[in-house]
Amino acid sequence: MLFATTLAGSLPKPDWLAETGKLWPTWRAQGAELARAKRDATLLWLKEQEDAGIDVVTDGEQSRQHFVHGFLENVAGIDFEHKVKMGIRDNRYEAMVPVVVGPLRLKGRVHETEARFARAHTKKKLKFTLPGPMTLVDTIADRHYGDKVKLAMAFAELLNQEARGLAKDGVDTIQFDEPAFNVYMDDVKKWGIAALHRAIKGLRCTTAVHICYGYGIQANLDWKETLGAEWRQYEAIFPALAKSRIDQVSLECIHSHVPPQLMALLKGKDVLVGVIDVASDKIETPAEVAATIGRALKYVPAKRLFPCTNCGMAPMQREVAIAKLRALAAGAQLARGKYGAAAKSRRGASS
Ligand code: ZN
Secondary structure, three states, X not given: OOOOXXXXXXXXXXXXXXXXXXXXXXXXXXXXXXXXXXXXXXXXXXXXXHHHOOOEEOOOOOOOOOOOHHHHOOXXXXXXXXXXXXEEOOOOEEEEEEEEEEEEEEOOOOOHHHHHHHHHOOOOEEXXXXXXXHHHHOOOEEOOOXXXXXXXXXXXXXXXXXXXXXXXXXXXXXXXXXXXXXXXHHHHHHHHHHHHHHHHOOOOOEEEEEOOOOOOOHHHHHHHHOOOOOOOHHHHHHHHHXXXXXXXXXXOOOOOOOOHHHHHHHOOOEEEEEEEOOOOOOOOOHHHHHHHHHHHOOOOOHHXXXXXEOOOOOOOOHHHHHHHHHHHHHHHHHHHHHHHHHHHHHHHHHO
């Protein structure tokens, strides 16, 4: 099927699970009650995604407080008690971050419970997200390794251990979230992709990297104002990603100032095209979604184009996120009717 739909990863947490509208929400419960609420929320979102018509679903990241710290909490060698203030994403925002104080190792499996639970409750393809090594390095202070690349490779090794476990749990796609790739473009080429390769070593499932301009929060909106009329960060890194062993690249498209022709630089890769804006509560129409797919088709072959959201939807209102998921699936359906036959005849002509 052409234009199978998916989402970047996160979905809003229901108000009975955690505070809403926040990137670092406080859980409403603790212990067994919290575990039960996480399962209930995961089930709810699997059903909502299926009902909307999404093809590759996620657990909506309902079991983690934050996309980076959900992983870090299960890593030994980190001091969470004495957090330090640090500028992250090249000082775009300041955050209180934990500190690496010793050799890093996993305390055990990180996401086994929620991955197995999600797998048991949907027959759809299941995608699971992990933070990428470069983004982890950029969201933590280091007093042990003394070298960014060494620290990144140490994280990549742990990510690989967890990713292998997730593949065994029945996850179809493992996606690494690397918003830092749009900030440190030279480092992506020097060691960012090498660290990703370390993280996917030995994996036989589909692998993806998500690179975006962040959630629709104020610090990101302000940063985007400084990026000029055309955002060309992707131009610096896509040729290297095209040569990488990562299967899929998830990128921003709709309402983004990224020139769409940059997608052509990802030759040979599946492209997860952002057709849903997460920085606005305005619901896209199916026609708008189909039109965005049409624009991307000029640069991405139909069989490699997967309509997706620009980024995670964690800070949104639940009703808005549901409406956007429906628009995503309906727009992809519309695009199948509009562009499907042409794509087929092109394939016929080239074979
Ligand atoms: Zn994102």
